[in-house]
Amino acid sequence: MAGQVQRQTGVALWRQIADRIRQAISAGAYDETGMVPPETVLALQFGVNRHTVRSALAALAQEGIVRAVQGRGTLIERKERLNFPITRRTRFTTGIGEQAREMRGLLLSHSEEKADAEVARWLKLREGEPVIRMETVRKADGRPVSCATAWFPARRFAGLPDAYKRTESITKAFAELGLADYVRATTEITASHADDADIAALELTPGAIVLITKAMNTDLEGIPVQYAISRFSADRVQFTIEN
Amino acid sequence: MAGQVQRQTGVALWRQIADRIRQAISAGAYDETGMVPPETVLALQFGVNRHTVRSALAALAQEGIVRAVQGRGTLIERKERLNFPITRRTRFTTGIGEQAREMRGLLLSHSEEKADAEVARWLKLREGEPVIRMETVRKADGRPVSCATAWFPARRFAGLPDAYKRTESITKAFAELGLADYVRATTEITASHADDADIAALELTPGAIVLITKAMNTDLEGIPVQYAISRFSADRVQFTIEN
DNA sequence: TTTAAATGTCTATTGATATAGACAACTATA
DNA sequence: TATAGTTGTCTATATCAATAGACATTTAAA
Structure with missing residues (x-):
């Protein structure tokens, strides 16, 4: 999952990141752990602040795709395409x-x-x-x-x-x-x-x-x-x- | 082209509106005049401020799809696929x-x-x-x-x-x-x-x-x-x- | 039990997005 | 040549999006 997100396109960064993570999940990128990488790692990967990543993950949690567990990480609940x-x-x-x-x-x-x-x-x-x-x-x-x-x-x-x-x-x-x-x-x-x-x-x-x-x-x-x-x-x- | 745009979804209103207008153009909605409706009319249709519509039209102009002419209106330049x-x-x-x-x-x-x-x-x-x-x-x-x-x-x-x-x-x-x-x-x-x-x-x-x-x-x-x-x-x- | 690693919450600041209003500048037409 | 209708530009304000940092809370493993 390389490539950076784009700014000032009318699409919020947190939404672009949510879309990318959703796609990575459905492509099986995190099948080994069954978890999304830690927020700090994702923030580094996408070149954004951790809070922006958190907004993205919150949106995915809302869709029922992931579930965050304090202390453990963010678990993948569902992965389909x-x-x-x-x-x-x-x-x-x-x-x-x-x-x-x-x-x-x-x-x-x-x-x-x-x-x-x-x-x-x-x-x-x-x-x-x-x-x-x-x-x-x-x-x-x-x-x-x-x-x-x-x-x-x-x-x-x-x-x-x-x-x-x-x-x-x-x-x-x-x-x-x-x-x-x-x-x-x-x-x-x-x-x-x-x-x-x-x-x-x-x-x-x-x-x-x-x-x-x-x-x-x-x-x-x-x-x-x-x-x-x-x-x-x-x-x-x-x-x-x-x- | 009815229906309202949606707020607080991570997608800026001007982008939603640009997408809708682009689609309407390619569907031939404005073929009779060869022009997009006036900014004030679009603003009313979408339920947003005229400046927001202008942002959308500016984006479409950037793509080469429309061209605004002061005093006349906004002309459709391209609608092919x-x-x-x-x-x-x-x-x-x-x-x-x-x-x-x-x-x-x-x-x-x-x-x-x-x-x-x-x-x-x-x-x-x-x-x-x-x-x-x-x-x-x-x-x-x-x-x-x-x-x-x-x-x-x-x-x-x-x-x-x-x-x-x-x-x-x-x-x-x-x-x-x-x-x-x-x-x-x-x-x-x-x-x-x-x-x-x-x-x-x-x-x-x-x-x-x-x-x-x-x-x-x-x-x-x-x-x-x-x-x-x-x-x-x-x-x-x-x-x-x-x- | 301690510690590292992860998510959760809070405050503060900056820039992008959206609204509002006023008026200028241009075009076509009556 | 007025005039109505249109796009262009400016100021001001409020809200959302994004960054930054600090620290609390929870989990799992050493």
């Missing part, structure tokens, strides 16, 4: 399945609406054709991993929101409606700062980074069945593309 | 080629060294075997798009840095050394705040976001020929994965 493979067979639950005990997809809201230009383009519909929109949050072991807005052709998938609410899985909901299999056709990936909706849905703090995917799934005949914009906490997730 | 497809045949030059007139890869430095554990794992070498390391910056129409550190098996690709310096392309450099074709095997994608090296190499400002890829290319027999860590300006680039 989920790996998310993107392939033709990308599925949220099975993709992350082995890395977490429990995986849930929660339906926040849904509605039927007319496809705007963008949705129509991705789903290969005409503008104005009916689509189902679903807002979802996906959680691994109770921790929000991503929030998504997904669109589906309404004529083909009436009843999808109900099935999703029951099964908490797109794959299973599709299966209930007679679509046994589907494949990931296209994924676009960008990154940005979290906006208010992200901060609320993913339990982030302002200034956090989100990875954003725009993905289109098709059935086995290449007909689009889903278009989704998903937003992932960059601290908790990475993507892997295997070609 | 290069698309970078990731496939088995991912190549920097041909991938972005159509979206820019000129595409160059510049060799900053190179050296021969012994593979550390990570490089050895990716290139399927034994730790300590000789590898060539190259630091490069890739530019589209003179604008830095990414900087990369790449490793190659030294025994197989002696002379690669020279060939790259001449051709400004990995594909062509490989070809000169007798490797006619290669494929992208694996790509990992994460995101983070830009560090000092990124800021210098990519001409960014502190607080900017970088998309980070760790990629491995193999020859047609599946033998690794390159491992590279590339850092892209998130404001200028997006990735597309076609499956």
Whole structure:
């Protein structure tokens, strides 16, 4: 963990340091001891005052990632960065399945609406054709991993929101409606700062980074069945593309 | 662009606002006028003082995204994002080629060294075997798009840095050394705040976001020929994965 | 039991961030 | 040529972020 923090960027040093330590933890940098280095050592490493390090550690403690014990040190409570493979067979639950005990997809809201230009383009519909929109949050072991807005052709998938609410899985909901299999056709990936909706849905703090995917799934005949914009906490997730 | 900014989170209000405006610009929110709303309007929208908005706009002006003209308003200068497809045949030059007139890869430095554990794992070498390391910056129409550190098996690709310096392309450099074709095997994608090296190499400002890829290319027999860590300006680039 | 090493708490000071208000300077247009 | 609307600059004040140092408290090991 080399490299210095940056001053006068509008991002407080304690927040930059918190982000770096969080990342180091999830990269397994402190696995041998199960503890973060002492505050004085971190202060030296980052070239800041011990109090600044303490602010960073306090923020991580607030997130439940570390726990300070007077006299002993600062213990690591939790260390995750989920790996998310993107392939033709990308599925949220099975993709992350082995890395977490429990995986849930929660339906926040849904509605039927007319496809705007963008949705129509991705789903290969005409503008104005009916689509189902679903807002979802996906959680691994109770921790929000991503929030998504997904669109589906309404004529083909009436009843999808109900099935999703029951099964908490797109794959299973599709299966209930007679679509046994589907494949990931296209994924676009960008990154940005979290906006208010992200901060609320993913339990982030302002200034956090989100990875954003725009993905289109098709059935086995290449007909689009889903278009989704998903937003992932960059601290908790990475993507892997295997070609 | 509704929603309020958040206070006392370690991220300065002016930076949150700059991020939001940058995003709104790239989403085309102000395409009709080609201008950002007046400072007083933005201040009202975000619920902050006009001076805070001015700090945000100053940061965006520094990035070259807007330009303030006294008496008229704040004009939008730039709102583009290069698309970078990731496939088995991912190549920097041909991938972005159509979206820019000129595409160059510049060799900053190179050296021969012994593979550390990570490089050895990716290139399927034994730790300590000789590898060539190259630091490069890739530019589209003179604008830095990414900087990369790449490793190659030294025994197989002696002379690669020279060939790259001449051709400004990995594909062509490989070809000169007798490797006619290669494929992208694996790509990992994460995101983070830009560090000092990124800021210098990519001409960014502190607080900017970088998309980070760790990629491995193999020859047609599946033998690794390159491992590279590339850092892209998130404001200028997006990735597309076609499956 | 002592001691070293770690976190916890307090005071004080400096610089960055944010607000508030007033007014100057410039642009486009009525 | 006024005038409304916009950005630019200045002063002043309050709060947050960061540094600095001193010392208390707790833990684990010598």
